[in-house]
Amino acid sequence: MAEEERQAKDDKLKPIFRDLTAEDPEPETTQIESLCMNCGENGITRLLLTKIPYYKDVVLMSFECEHCGFQNNEIQSGGKIAEKGIRQTLKVSTPRDLNRQIVKSDYTSVKIPELDFEIPAQSQKGEITTVEGIINRSIAGLEQDQEQRRKENPETAIEIDLFLSKLRALKLLEEPFTITLEDITGNCYIENPNAPLKDNQCTITHFTRSEEQNHMLCIFPENDTALLKPLEEGEFTYDQLQGEVLSFPTNCPECNSPCETNMKMTNIPHFKDVVIMATNCERCGHRTNEVKSGGGIEPLGVRIEVKVTGKEDFSRDLLKSETCSMEIPELEMDVGPAALGGRFTTVEGVIAATKDQLLSSTAFTGDSSDPEVSRRMDYFISQLQDVLDGKKEISLILDDPAGNSYIQSLSDDGPDDRLKITKYERNYEQNEELGLNDMKVENY
Template sequence: MSAIGEQEPVRGGPVFRPLSAEDEEQQPAEIESLCMSCHRNGVTRLLLTRIPFFREVIVSSFTCGSCACSDAEIQSAGRVQEQGVRYTLAVSARQDMNREVVKTDCAMARIPELDFEIPAFSQKGALTTIEGIIDRAVAGLEQDQPVRRAADKDMAGKIDEFIGRLKHLKEVDSSFTFIIDDPSGNSFMENPHAPQKDDALVVTHYKRTAQQDAMLGLKAEETDEKPADFVEELRNEVLQFNTNCPECNAPANTNMKLVQIPHFKEVIIMATNCDACGHRTNEVKSGGAIEALGTRITLRITHPSDMMRDILKSETCSVEIPELEFELGMGALAGKFTTLEGLLKDIQDLVVKNPFTLGDSSTPSRVEKFREFGRKVHQILEGHMEAHFILDDPAGNSYLQNIYAPEEDPELKVEHYGRTFEQNEELGLNDMRTEGYESGPTSER
């Protein structure tokens, strides 16, 4: 009989044993199961194990003795974690290709240098290496190549070229970035220096979005504040009201829609079309309040692809291009939700085609100056000239798309600052009264 307070060891040991080649008692369980290839019985082996510095997993392997079909899969033995996880590894040596990786079926793998991505739920979960993930991707692309060569030789040739680039990555002649992004938080990438920090590996934990919760089959948390019915109507449909055309004063209709800008806030887009004179106008209003701080957004334009960035310029925002010594004041061009290319073209039309600057009273020097400005804007649009594009909005309601979101954009700088008295005066905040309405009428000054 054991002494009081002592506990007898659990027979058979723990269910999940650490992953080790020296553990002779760690044997997989075998289950007879149906082969989906030949519809005969095969054997599925299940191994419940614990990965060091990670958590418990279930490794399954199926083998059919009749048709030699085989398959392997890994599943997390735990619950969905409270936060998602993103592993970013700078692969710079051949040894990095041998790092062990646990990739669940809901994880996404990405190599930004090749613009290559393995979407979530496109592969089964696997316990493999970085080289193994690349090999699986190559095998998947090569699978239908014979059919593609018969149907579309050009497409097959492009895929062959891309497969060659993937295979060349395994030689690690030059460094590249390998990213595993798992909203469930159950993927893992080995740190060979554990428990010390690995300078080449960045692990980021983040809060899942509502879309990611829906993808994982989780119910999104309900907030105490529910939107009003009229706000829900604005989100789901286009509202229309009667107005007059600003050009010919004829009756016209204005369409209004509430739009959610990713990684920013809601805005109201209004568009007016006049059937009488054909005049069209559109304007964007912020759907929220004035922010506590002003916002200054600086973009360094280095590539023609920057022209496709979405941009929201509120009516309180000024625009500056230092290389052109150009500044567009607050209120000019009103509020706009467009692309950087669209806004630059509007600025070009506003300056170059303005009849008040190019009329009969203009001097040749002034005309040449504005034409030179138009040529420089055209060079920026074509990507032949680098420039800085600055949005300065004291109300904090302007936005410039970060194409690397949720990661930081190396060419985009966002600064928040406290407004001056003059800026608050322009926004009408200095005389705005928001307290003391229930204290009764006040005496006249």
């Protein structure tokens, strides 16, 4: 009985979304009897909840009907809808680019501007594929009814044949071409074969969804009049929130299991109020702290550069907001805002967190990993360790268009020679990502 109770407790503490590893040769799957859309009999759908490294939790679905032999595979995001949509543009110029892995959801549209070609969102199911796989699937779809078209509409069939020859020519790479993925849920992904280095051939931008796009995702704003209602018992004013620790139910960002998040508002001296949120998951043991600005977006963006030369610089307090990118030129490292999220830590803490995130990923381990990528990753991690050991001096750069990031100055009565802070005017693209271009602020 004790053994059964221990096993039940261990099963309860297992993450819902788990990595596929050699230590787990038979991952848990859920089987559901479901209707076959081909013959009308009942078949079996198998669900596997797993994780894609450097991406997010996904649900793999495999359907098979023993009556007619029909099979179907799909992938759906297991995470929440992102706050913003995402647009990724890849310049395809080498065979290696054709082999890049792509994850697309049901809401991902694909465009190839050179051919004026678009695969609308929801016309294809979510899948894990490659750039070449998208082209092959498009060719197969257009060829499907060509014989019938040649009999009924020869002119249309000839035009499609000409277009098919252009699609096939893309795979020969006689000329570079561009492929763009756009997803209003923020749940699409293009592999970076140069990771952890910056992908110079892929441009990633985020955009604020329109009201119509939010409605497509069943996202509706709360009634504005609710903001004007009087406080009820148990509710707090802004001043009362100072110093109070609030708890609310949420899901673990690592395994998606239900857990509790603690939230507290605090003030960073010489900076501003911030909201610190800490999550501790009992299932997988994941701990996280996230920081969000307690105020609005600043009038100007900020670029902060600090020379890290010793332990004194490692101890500087550092606030990285969720809109802030980070760069270390000496290591050719350039990571976007989503890499570490928002956090309040130290210079040493943010470098260590970057190293830990790379070590915890399974993207570069296992039999299927690219040896060159694994070698490059090992070297990069060793370089980060040299920085933490004080063997290598670097420049750490935070670039925050929202102006909500901060690095502590070590000089109270004068300029800090190793710290440089530059305020700048945001460009149109940065304002677009922050949702400011469509924001109405007149007559308020």
